[in-house]
Amino acid sequence: MAPTPEPQRFLPLTAPMFHILLVLSAGERHGYAIMRTVEERTAGQIRLGSGTLYPAIKRMLADGWIEEAGTRLDPALGEEQRRYYRLTDLGRQVAGAEAQRLYALVEAARAYHLLPEAGQHPAGWEGV
Amino acid sequence: MKSEARSCQTVQWSDRLYSWLLILYPSEFRAEYGAEMAQLFRDERRDALAECGSWGLAALWLRTLAALVTTAAGEHLDMARRDLRYGLRTLLADPGFTVLSVSILAVGIGAFTALFGVVNTVLLRPLPFAAAERLVVVQQEKERSAYGVSYPNFRDWRERNRVFSGMAVYNATHFTLAGGDRPRRVTGAVVSAGLFSLLGAAPELGRDFRPEEDRFGGGPAGRVAILSHSLWLQRFNGERRVLGRALTLNGLSYTVVGVMGARFRFPVQNDPVELWTTVAFDAEPTLYGGTIPTSRGYPHYSAALARLKPEVGLGAARADLQLVARSLAGEYPAFNTGVGVRITPAIEWLTGEVRPLLLVLFAAVGCVLLIACTNVANLLLARSSTRGREIAVRLALGATQARIVRQLLTESLLLALGGGAAGGVLAFVATWALGSLLPGDIPRAAEIGLDGAVLGFALAVSLATGLGFGLVPALQFGRGDGMQPLKDAARSVSGAGGRLRSALIVAEVALAMGLLVGAGLLVQSFVRLSNVDPGFSARGVLSFQVDLPEIAYPQGSSQVTQFYRRLLERIGELPGVRSATVAQFVPLSGLDNGTSVEFEGRPSTLATRQAAALRFVGLNFFRTLGIPIRRGRDFVEADDANAPERVIVNAEFARRFFGGTDPLGRRIRLGFGGRGFKEIVGVAADIRHAGLGLPAEPEMYVPQAQYPINAVTVLVRTDADLGAFAPAVRSIVQALDSRLPIYSVRALDAILADSIAQPRFQTLLLVLFAGVALLLAAAGIYGVTAYSVSRRAREMGIRLALGASPAAVMRLVIVQGMSVVLLGIAIGAAISLSLSWILTSQLFGISATDPITFAAAALVLVGVALLACYLPARRATRVEPMVVLRGD
Known part of the structure; x- marks a missing residue:
């Protein structure tokens, strides 16, 4: 068995990568669902097209952050078979590590009063 | 809707x-x-x-x-x-294969690149002048051979043509430049006004020549000269006040009117020109009374240079100048009957002679590169079949065939780039070595080197070869059933792969055969050429040149005769000297002189007159060079300026112009000079003057005492060591006249050897290439046979176990290996036969389809191939049947 790589090794993540991991942390998803959810969560700021999503998926599969979870129908989307992906333990650790890193950044920004105190949300902040 | x-x-x-x-x-x-x-x-x-x-x-x-x-x-x-990372890892895992392939490619690419460097510099690089592609060379042409131009004809061409924006004549020459510690001989050129602007060049300092300065004595400024940048720095320390200063050239005073830029070179020759003068230099009265610029019948200038007007093509220019030539023939029938015009692009004119030589070598080295590629392709094929399992596993794990092809191609590109890098280093060394091998008369030889263009070419060749030899095995995989190797566990003989490998061997042997035939022909031709009896004995003869300045030694004067008589007397007193003489030109030095000849009692017009070579020689010329006098007598002291004029002709002259009759006592008159008739007093044996490979021409020898010329070559036959002898000669000349330089001190042997430097160079390189080709082909044959033996060890084992004799097994292996080789030889012979015309012009005394050469080349290949098959065949007979069978 190869030793599990340190999650910190992969940081920082690109925003699309991080968002894909976030979506998959909620459960198995197919490509279209990942795309839609990311778009909705970021209010359309991050739009993953087919051309960006799959190269990212390929890389995450290769690095062992996600794995395939079989092919099946999505009743909401008609008669087509869709391939589902799920987060691996490593993927979850990587996402967590990235969240930690971002949190530390946010804390630093707060220390310099670039952000309001915890609990006070700036205008337009809708939460993740 | x-x-x-x-x-x-x-x-x-x-x-x-x-x-x-x-x-x-x-x-x-x-x-x-x-x-x-x-x-x-x-x-x-x-x-x-x-x-x-x-x-x-x-x-x-x-x-x-x-x-x-x-x-x-x-x-x-x-x-x-x-792919790169994977490729590097696999190549490093098999260092033997990698080093072998890279070395083979390095030899091929290196040799190809080095020769491309030569071809690029000598043949392809544009001349160093503005819009050089519009520069053409115009020459007179008679009976399909072009030979120069007379000044009056040039002037008429220049005035009457409608196709050139400018036209000028020039001649490369040498001047004796007085001053400094002692007089120096400088390389120079006589050019007509307008030549520099024709080339798109102008003096960096001062002015260009003016048209009136082409006349006798020059213009208002007198005789004028323009200096090269280097002579300016050397002689005048780069002072700007040089303009207007006087120079003494060949005893006459010239005014410096300009200095050319440091990069300017004209004519394009290996010995850079240091000084230019105008046609006024040629306008001094000659020995014969006339002057060069007024002699329509004397094609003194090697060529006229012209610039085509925009939108005028070569064809239109030729047509226009032919019209001019025709009207000149009508106006001056005595000189211009049958005289046409030849127009050649300037770069072709410069490189015309060496072009076929270099192209043959380039084609040969191309064959070597092809053989190298075939060899590496074969190595890759053999290797990829042993990699069958690895590839099958990758295919089974989901790799597409395109992916595998791509991976294999990446590996071959890596090999090719490795080969290209090593080849670049090799090319560098080879270029350096070529520099010392190149014959001195190859134009622009000094500029040969590896520049960006050549290295870029090497890179392109590497990539192309990588794709070329890489595609073969890669497509082999792409096409076949990917799972096959897994199924049959990589041990069976793959039929298609075997055939492909055999085809590559056939190609390799065919190419090697072509090179061997070419090398064989050139070697024999060269041996025959160097065995040609020149008709004179060069061994033990030292030659050097002296040029008496006309101021102190007027042309044709007794001072000239007396100087040379004293010089030869003093030299004759040196220990070991057998005889000494002077001559205008040394045989096989590339310099020649000729004129028309008139026979007493055979009326003729200038237009119908025969021509013969003319030699000015001193006393003892024939004795010094060991040329026998066949009939009559040699020149003697009494044949001096006061005696009736006399001439000795050669055997070819007697044969051609007198047929069976005796020429002795008959009288002839020379074309230029217009003096009286001379009596033929002797017939000398023929010698080769123009080239060892050229037949003897009719020659006339006239005594120096009756035609004193200032610039001569002194020839000394001695028993002493020539190298040690030269200083003694130099001091004698200095003692007679301290202002005189002597130059071109050389053994006549060396001049003779130089006259065949080009064929020697070509032969040497082609032999080298053929040797490399033979070696590579042998390695290829060996590799394929050894590989097939190792793959068929099982079959051999079974045959031996069933009672086959080792000799029978050996025969089997050799017959199979050799059948491919024989096919290659046959194809190679057929191709060489059909391409033999390429070499024809470069062969001497042997036909390009010489059957013995073909047979010998085939025999050499068969011998080498037999050895290459025998070694693995012997291994096949040593197979232990039980060991192989148990192996499964």
Whole structure:
């Protein structure tokens, strides 16, 4: 068995990568669902097209952050078979590590009063 | 309804286009994600249409295209990176194979690159003048041979043509420059006014020559000269006040009017020109009374240079000048009957002679490169079949065939780049070595080197070869059933692979055969050429040149005769000297002189007169060079300026012009000079003057005492060591006249050897290439036979176990190996036969289809191939049947 790589090794993540991991942390998803959810969560700021999503998926599969979870129908989307992906333990650790890193950044920004105190949300902040 | 149908169609097209665009991704990626991406695109397209209609679709396409292009490029890069890493690892894991392949390629690419450097510099690089492609050389032509131009003809061409924007004549020459510690001989050129502007050049300092300065004595400024940058620095320390200063050239005073830029070179020759003068230099009265610029019948200038007007082609220029030539022939029938004009692009004229020589060598080295590639392709094939398992496993794990082909190609490109890098180093060394081997008369030889263009060429060749030899085994895999190697466990003999390998060997042997035939022909031709009896004995003869300045020694005066008589007397007193003489030109030095000849009692016009070579020689010329006098007598002291004029002709002259009758006592008159008739007093044996490979020409020898010329070559036959002898001679000359330089001190042997330097160079290189080709072919044959023996060890074992004798097994292996070789030899012979015309012009005394050479080349190849088959065959007979059979 190869030793599990340190999650910190992969940081920082690109925003699309991080968002894909976030979506998959909620459960198995197919490509279209990942795309839609990311778009909705970021209010359309991050739009993953087919051309960006799959190269990212390929890389995450290769690095062992996600794995395939079989092919099946999505009743909401008609008669087509869709391939589902799920987060691996490593993927979850990587996402967590990235969240930690971002949190530390946010804390630093707060220390310099670039952000309001915890609990006070700036205008337009809708939460993740 | 209509719009709905249309949008339905748009949707279909849109989806199809997307699937089609997926081709941009690497095949492996496409196989894995293509379907999903298309599915996702359909989802996106549906959403976009639903939300924003056709605007939404357009926006989606914009986004998608941008992402597609960038991520597809990214995927390709990523894959290339992985292929490279994997390729490097596999190559390093097999160092024997890698080193062998890289070395073979390095030899091929290195030799090819080095020779391309030569071809590029000598043949391809434009002349160093503005718009040089419009420069042409115009010469008189008679009976299909071009030979120079007389000044009056040149002037008429210049005035009457309608196709040139400028025209000038020139001659390369040497001047004796007085001053400094002692007089120095400088390389120079006589040019007519307008030559520099014709070339697009102007003096860096001072002015160009003016038309009136081409006349006798020059213009208002007198005789004028322009200095080269280097002579200016050397002689005048780069002072700007040099303009207007006087120079003494050949005893006459010239005024410096300009200095050319440091980069200016004209004529393009290996010995850079240091000084230019005008045609006034040639306008001094000659020995014969006339002057060069007024002698229409004397083609003194080697060529006229002209610049084509814009939009005038060579064809139009030729037609125009032929018209001019025809009208000149009508006006001056005595000189111009049958005289046409030849126009050659300047670069072709410069490189004409060496072009076929270099192109043959380049073709030969191309063959070596091809053989090297074939060899490496064969090595790769052999290796890829032993890699069958590895590849089968990768295929089974989902790699596409395209992916495997790509991986194999990456490996061959890596090999080729390695070979190219090593080849570049080799080319550097080879270029340096070539520099010392190149015959001195190859134009622009000094500029030969590896520049960016040549290295770029090497890189391109490496990539091309990598693709070339890499495609063979890669496609072999691409085409076959990928799973086959896994199924038959890599041990069976793959029929297709075996055939391909055999085909490569056939090609390799055929190419090697061609090179061997070529080398064989050139070697024999060269041996015959160097065995030609020149008709004189060069051994033990020292030659050097002296040029008496006309101021102190007027042309044709007794001072000249007396100087040379005293010089030869003093030299004759040196210990070991057998005889000494002077002559205008040394045989085989490349310098020649000739004129028309008139026979007493045979009326003729100038136009119908025969021509013969003319030699000015001193006393003892024939004795010094060991040329026998066949009839009559040699020149004697009494044949001096006061005696009746006398001439000795050679045997060819007697044969051609007197047939069976006796020439002794008959009288002839020389074309230029217009003196009286001379009596033929002797017939000398023929010698080769113009070239060892050229037949003897009719020659006339006239005594120096009756035609004193200032610039001569002194020839001394001595028993002493020539090297030690030279200083003694130099001090004698200095003692007679301290202002005189002597130059071109050389053994006559060396001049003789130099006259065949080009064929020697060509032969040497072709032999070298043929040797490399033979070695590579042998290695290829050995490799394939050894490989097939190792693959068939089992079969051999069974044959031996069933009672076959080792001799029978050996025969089997050798017969199979040699059948391929024989086929290659046959094909190679057929190709060489059909291409033999290429070499014909460069062969001497042997036919390009000489059957003995073909047979010998075939025999050499068979011998080498037999050895290359025998070694692995012997191994086949030593197979231990039980060991091999148990191996399964």
